[in-house]
Amino acid sequence: MIKYAVVDAVEGTPTTPVLQLPTPRPATPDAVAEAIAALVDQLSTRPQAPDPKASIGVALPAVVRHGVARTAANIDPSWIGTDANRLLSERTGRPVHVLNDADAAGLAEVRHGAGRGELGRPAAGTVLVITLGTGIGSALFVDGRLVPNLELGHVELDGARAETRASAVARERDGIDWPAYAERLQRYLSHLEFLLSPDLIVVGGGISARHEDFLPLLHLEAPVVPAELRNAAGIIGAARHAYQAMPTAVQ
Template identity: 40%
Template structure:
């Protein structure tokens, strides 16, 4: 008889909002989603009370904590956080949250985590998250190449994918121009990675989906995938 799946406090830290739910390690949800604003230019001192409050709002027992973080994470330690504040270089996030919640914690890059919830495990699969910044995750036959951070590569007019396609660019240039450049970026990434399937996540992916502009081999995934993937860190 297989063991029961672990109940996980699954947290998705975003540049503007942080979200959490109780989800088991198989990806089944056991609560509604709670959301709180991520403090602007959040430092660890700013953010940890927000995560503690999310856990309190859910008010349900859990055996593990899983976290998707908007930056490079290695062995539970954050190496950067381009859309947060200072203090994240070399920050032991998993260890601090383990002490905060009194239970083991695993943390990983948010796009990598989202991929755990959506990939099928066949061929080359690329995840692109469209939110405050641009996140990416690349899988080959279900195996993750961690912390790819394609959003920081040069894209157009001497600017990175993130600079051209992040939320600030969307607000500054409008949806029509932004959507056109997203489609350009997709074809460039198709040439560069030869992906079999591209998954678009994050809060701004729905703009393309609503316009019915998705090219072949591309589909949008639910914004909840970041939370589900955080729980699947314990699968």
């Protein structure tokens, strides 16, 4: 599904309900661009319509470098090499700024959620945001600055990619209980802690709604906390990314 909303990027809050649109099949660049252009037109007719000059942030399940998609995790392979910024800007008639979807969720959490520090600013030090879903997404921040496109779900765990062992889908597929899942997650996060020495770990994704069932079973040096923004994190982070790209934005 394509999830979308109008967002107050300064406050980090949606000003419309979070809406959904079926992802085109196949999810080619042209098909997705047409869907996004249609939803922008739909939002423009609402009472909370965005400013006609407002830019658009888009979170894409891909490594994104300078607006160009370099991988295609859960979308059509034809995205690889596509200048997503240019394509979507041309189709919508607005400036569009694209980033990796896990980076978007992380950006929202460090600015407006569980990773924010004092006075609403991102927490100091190194913050690792992990999203547990179909796979494992990851975002790393150092003093509030994003280190983009880290694919830490592909770190090896027990001879396989970590996301095939420790994602939310892996728990359901293997039919394991919460203690057994926490044991897998412990092994994975302990390895990341050894590699990255984070000061804070934020765990998101749909499974974070059940965080009481597994987070208390983890034992790490860094505090581990559940994400706060849940379903809206990627949308808020994409909007924040677009806002930060404006020349006059207050960071």
